[in-house]
Amino acid sequence: MKPFVDFYRHNGISPVSQDISDRQRHSDRREALYRHLGLVPAWLVGRRVIEFGPGSGYNALYTLSLGPAKLVLVDGNPFGLKAARTLLGPEEGAARVEYIEEMVEEFERQERYDLVLCEGTIPFQLDPPAFLRRVAGHAGAGGVVVTTCVDGVSMLAETLRRLLATLLTSPEQTVAEKLAVLMPVFSPHLATLKGMSRPHEDWILDQLVQPLVGRLLSIDDAIAALDSGFDVHGASPHFFTDWRWYKDIHGSQRAYNDAARGAYYRNLHNLLDYRFVGDPRPVDENRRLLALGDEIFYLVQRYANEGRDQRILDAVQSRLSDLVRICRAAVPRTAEAFDDFQRVLRAYxxxxxxxxxxxxxxCFGRGQQYLSFIHRA
Ligand SMILES: C[S@@+](CC[C@H](N)C(=O)[O-])C[C@H]1O[C@@H](n2cnc3c(N)ncnc32)[C@H](O)[C@@H]1O
Incomplete structure (x- = not known):
């Protein structure tokens, strides 16, 4: 099974639209992301840009507005590309957009790009590090690569919703029937998110109904995948700072990737719940948090994909109790939220x-985080 593409193609959908009724707000949000990633909007003027997995082109809308020399969009879902053509067609510079319906794994070109974008596409592939290396291989020397990352901690609240969605629906139901069951349960949760820019139906289809067959990609995994040729440049959320004197940063002391990795593990608990930011914590404790979060994710995946074995649910509840014990000190209100989930699950x-x-x-986790990398010249 091809992650994302099979589900989207089979159902004739591209459930990744965004509310752009206020174009300025959309641009502000995209600019905020680019700033976190260390991408100065004016830098894009005249650049060669490629985006893998653009979906319906909502993010490309902003990128195009910055005046790149060319913008290549590669996606395996024809329904997404069709929507992108409709969306981008009337825009200034539309003639500089190239649409390519192809799987990323099969896309070959001699040309190298100044900016390579791949959002919401690499985590949950069957082999995300290999996929990321392939995508990043299209960057020229000094070029920038942007990827998203998801780990078992940032995903935990969504994993628990996914578990409940699996319990409340049956594999025989159509996508529309599942939506009808899940909307009244989860739409009130989504209504608490003031920054939400996606229709609730799209979010539920994409996050809760779509089967996830692939693997997580943590920030550490992404850095490890590109370590030999790329340096971390920026991140959103912007979780790392570098207090070193710039004159000490040269040759073997550069170590940008080590600095980012250390900051990731010290701050990992802050990915659990987007509402809270706490002080850095001991790396060992956060690694334990990650191990438990990842375990819960893969247990829920097995429960959904390999038959509904009650022992898997017992294991999820036990791991969640261990995790809650750790986060009671780190993020007490999130621990209360997970207690609440346990109450509802036990009763169900x-x-x-x-x-x-x-x-x-x-309670929502920080979902996906973004990293930008610079290809070492
Ligand atoms: C979850 S959507 C993300 C869309 C958009 N980038 C966003 O962040 O809103 C993933 C997109 O990647 C495309 N995709 C996933 N795997 C792919 C692959 N192996 N080759 C080509 N396209 C792929 C899907 O068709 C879909 O449009």
Whole structure:
């Protein structure tokens, strides 16, 4: 099974639209992301840009507005590319956009690019580090590569919603039938997110209904995948600072990737719940958090994909209790939210009835994080 593409093609959808009724707000958001990634908008003027997995082209809209010399969009889903053509067609510079319907794994070109973008596409591939290396290989020397990362900690709240969505629906139901069951349960949760720019239906289809067959890609995994040829440049959220005197940064002392990795592990607990930011914590404790979060993700994946074995649910509940013990000190209100989830899950397993969520409703992880890399010349 091809992650994303099979589900989208089979259902004739590209569930990645965004609310752009306020174009200025959309541009401000994209600019904020680019700034976090160390991409100065004016730098894009006259650049060669390629985006892998652009979906319906909402993000490309902003990139195009910055005046690149060319913008190549490569996606395996014809429904996404068709929507992108419709969206970008009337824009200034539309003639500089090239649309290529092809799988990333098969796309070959001699040309190298100044900026390579790949958002929301690499985590959950079957082999995300290999996929990332392939995408990054299209960057020229000194070029920038942007990827997203997702780990079991940043994904935990969504993993738990996914588990519940699996319990509430059956594999025989159509996508529309599943949506009808899940919208009333999860739409109130999404309504608590003030920055939400996607239709709730799209989010539920993409995050909860779409089967996830592939693997996570943490920030550490992404850095390790590109370590031999790329340096981390920026991140969103902007979680690392570098207090070294710039004159000490040269030759073997450059170590940009080590600095970013250290900051990731010290701040990992801050990915659990987007509402809170706490002080850095001991790396060992955060590594334990990551191990438990990842384990829960893969247990839920097995439960959904390989038959609904009650022992897997027992294991999820046990790992979640261990994880909550760690996060009670680090992020107490998030621990309360996970207690609330456990209450609802236990009641559902005992009675088959869904209780009303309380503290968990507003708990969302930081989902995907972005990293930018510079290709060492
Ligand atoms: C979750 S969507 C993300 C869309 C957009 N980048 C965003 O962030 O909103 C993933 C996109 O990548 C495309 N995609 C996933 N795997 C692919 C592959 N192996 N080759 C080509 N396109 C792929 C899908 O068709 C889809 O348009």
């Amino acid at each position: 397993r005992a009675t088959g009835r869904l209780a009303t969520f309380e503290a968990f409703s507003a």
